Amino acid sequence: MAEAPQAVAAAAPDPRLDYDAVIIGAGMSGMYQLLRLRELGLRVLVLEAGSGVGGTWYWNRYPGARFDSESYSYGYSFSRDLLQEWSWSEHFAPQAETLRYLNHVADKFELRRDMRFHSRVAAAHYREEERAWEVTLEDGARYRSRFLVTAVGPLSAPTLPRIEGIGDFRGQAFHTSRWPHEPVDFAGKRVAVIGTGATGVQTIQEVAKTAGQLTIFQRTPNWCAPLHNRPITAEEQRAIKANYPAMFQRCQETFSCFLHTPDPRGTFEVTPEEREAFLEKLYGEPGFGIWVGNFRDYLVDPAANAVVSDFVARKIRQRVKDPAVAEKLIPKNHGFGTRRVPMETRYYEVYNQPNVRLVDLQDTPIERITPQGIRTREAEFEFDIIVYATGFDAITGSFDRIDIRGTEGRRLKDAWAQGPQTFLGVQVEGFPNMFMLMGPHTALGNIPRSIEYNVDWVTGLIRTMRDRGLTRADATAAAVAAWTEHVKAMGAGLLSNEVNSWFTGYNSNVEGKQTRVIARYSGSAPDYRAWCDAVAAKGYREIALS
Structure with missing residues (x-):
C-alpha cells in the first residue's frame, strides 16, 4: 500500500x-x-x-446495481491517503457511490x-x-x-437476445448496461424484465417495489443467495481504516482475492448435523461466503455439490409461497456455484407479490417483440417498459x-x-x-x-x-x-x-x-x-x- x-x-x-x-x-x-x-x-x-x-460503474446505472463483494475490499489499495480519506457508507456499496469514488480518484490524481x-x-x-x-x-x-x-x-x-422485432417496440426499452443517466420512473407502469442473471436479479428487486405490473421472463433460473447488506457504523468505519493492511494481506492469501476462501473440510468429512449448521451459517452471513467460502470439494464433486444445491433449493421453497413458482426458480441444469451466483435482497419474496408474475421461457418461449410488448408461444403481453437483463459477450x-x-x-x-x-x-x-x-x-x-x-x-x-x-x-x-x-x-x-x-x-x-x-x-x-x-x-x- x-x-x-x-x-x-x-x-x-x-x-x-x-x-x-x-x-x-x-x-x-x-x-x-x-x-x-x-x-x-x-x-x-x-x-x-x-x-x-468508471468503466463498469459508469455504464451500469440500472436500478439496484451495487457491489456484491465488500466495498472496502474492492477499492484501490495503492494509496494510504486515499484509503483514509474515503469512507464507504455500506458494506456493499451502490453504483452511484462507487462512481463518486472513482471520480474522486480521478480528481485526486488528476x-x-x-x-x-x-x-x-x-x-x-x-x-x-x-x-x-x-x-x-x-x-x-x-x-x-x-x-x-x-x-x-x-x-x-452487452448483448441483446436474438428475438425478432426488438426494434419494433414503441415504449421505453433499455439494456441494463446502457441505462440512461436520468432516472426511469416505474411507478404504476407495466414492466417486463428479460433475464434473471446477476443484473436481472438486482433490477427485479427494485422495479418490483413500484411497478404497476412486473412480468419476469426467465430464460435460465439461477441459484441466488442473500447479500445481507447494511450501513457501516462509525465504529466499523474506524476499524476498517485501522485494519486495511491486514485486510489486503488477507486478500493476497485467499484463493480468489475475496475476504472469503474455501473451507479446508470436505463436504462428507463432517456429520450431517455439522454440515447443515455450516450451510445455515454461510446462508446467514454477508457476501460471497456461501459461494467461495464453502466446503473445499463442492465445486468438483457432484455428490458434494448436490448436497449444497439441495440446501439452497430448500431455502427457495421456504421463501416462495407458490410451490409451482418455486420449482421454476430452482435450476435443474447446473449445481449451486457452478455459474456466477447473484447475491440478492428479498429477491425470492418478490414472487409473492400480487403485482409480479413469472413467465418461464423454457415452457413458453418468446416468439417476437411487438410494437405493444412481447408475444410468447401462448400469450400476448402489453408493456410500457422492457428491460433487457441479457448480459454480456x-x-x-x-x-x-x-x-x-x-x-x-x-x-x-x-x-x-x-x-x-x-x-x-x-x-x-x-x-x-x-x-x-x-x-x-x-x-x-x-x-x-x-x-x-x-x-x-x-x-x-x-x-x-x-x-x-x-x-x-x-x-x-x-x-x-x-x-x-x-x-x-x-x-x-x-x-x-x-x-x-x-x-x-x-x-x-x-x-x-x-x-x-x-x-x-x-x-x-x-x-x-x-x-x-x-x-x-x-x-x-x-x-x-x-
Whole structure:
C-alpha cells in the first residue's frame, strides 16, 4: 500500500509517435495503468467511449446495481491517503457511490488531463516498421503509440437476445448496461424484465417495489443467495481504516482475492448435523461466503455439490409461497456455484407479490417483440417498459468489437477463433507491445485486487524495456502454448466447466459462441501471481524482447 513513487525522467520520445502508450478504457484498470505509466515518465493517452471515468460503474446505472463483494475490499489499495480519506457508507456499496469514488480518484490524481472521452476505438493495427500501434477511433482520429494497453473489461460488451422485432417496440426499452443517466420512473407502469442473471436479479428487486405490473421472463433460473447488506457504523468505519493492511494481506492469501476462501473440510468429512449448521451459517452471513467460502470439494464433486444445491433449493421453497413458482426458480441444469451466483435482497419474496408474475421461457418461449410488448408461444403481453437483463459477450467480446490486427495483418478474432490463447492472460503471440488487463486467462475473482497486480506486472515489463532501450515485446509461441495448457489443466475437473455460462465463453445471443472454451484462469490467485512473478524474476525469457 505504498504511495506511488515520483515520476522519473522519460527517455527521448520517438518523433514518429504521438504517445508512448495508448490505453483503451477509463475504468478501474485504465485509471490505475495511467497512473503507473505516468510514473515511468511516459506520454500516455486514455481513450474512453463514455463521457466520464468508471468503466463498469459508469455504464451500469440500472436500478439496484451495487457491489456484491465488500466495498472496502474492492477499492484501490495503492494509496494510504486515499484509503483514509474515503469512507464507504455500506458494506456493499451502490453504483452511484462507487462512481463518486472513482471520480474522486480521478480528481485526486488528476487523471482526466490524459484522457479523451466520447472516443470509441474502432481499430488497432500493429505497424511493424515503426514497432508501434496505430489506433483509429470511430470518428476517424488516429494515434500512434509504442504500447497498446487494453483495459476493456471482461464484462463490458452487452448483448441483446436474438428475438425478432426488438426494434419494433414503441415504449421505453433499455439494456441494463446502457441505462440512461436520468432516472426511469416505474411507478404504476407495466414492466417486463428479460433475464434473471446477476443484473436481472438486482433490477427485479427494485422495479418490483413500484411497478404497476412486473412480468419476469426467465430464460435460465439461477441459484441466488442473500447479500445481507447494511450501513457501516462509525465504529466499523474506524476499524476498517485501522485494519486495511491486514485486510489486503488477507486478500493476497485467499484463493480468489475475496475476504472469503474455501473451507479446508470436505463436504462428507463432517456429520450431517455439522454440515447443515455450516450451510445455515454461510446462508446467514454477508457476501460471497456461501459461494467461495464453502466446503473445499463442492465445486468438483457432484455428490458434494448436490448436497449444497439441495440446501439452497430448500431455502427457495421456504421463501416462495407458490410451490409451482418455486420449482421454476430452482435450476435443474447446473449445481449451486457452478455459474456466477447473484447475491440478492428479498429477491425470492418478490414472487409473492400480487403485482409480479413469472413467465418461464423454457415452457413458453418468446416468439417476437411487438410494437405493444412481447408475444410468447401462448400469450400476448402489453408493456410500457422492457428491460433487457441479457448480459454480456463476456471476456473476449469487448476485444471482438475492435478490429485488432497484429503482425502480417492477422486479426485477433481469427487468432482466438477456437478459444483464447494467451501468455499469462496478458499477451498474445503475434501482437507485439499489446498488453491486456483482465484479459482471458487471468485470475479474475475480486476484480480490483487482480487489476492492481495485472497493472503492476505490465508496468514492470515496460519499465524493463525502457531501462534496456527495448522497443518490441512479443510472447513466444512456446510460452503461449505452455500457459494455455496450464490454464486448461487448472480447469480440469471443475463442474463449472461442464456448464454453459460466461465462465466458459458460452453465449446463446452471440453467433459462433455456442460452444464452451476455457476462457478464464481457474487456479488460485496466489498461484497465478507466483507464475507471473517467476517470469519477471527470470528476465521475461518467455517474451521475445528486442
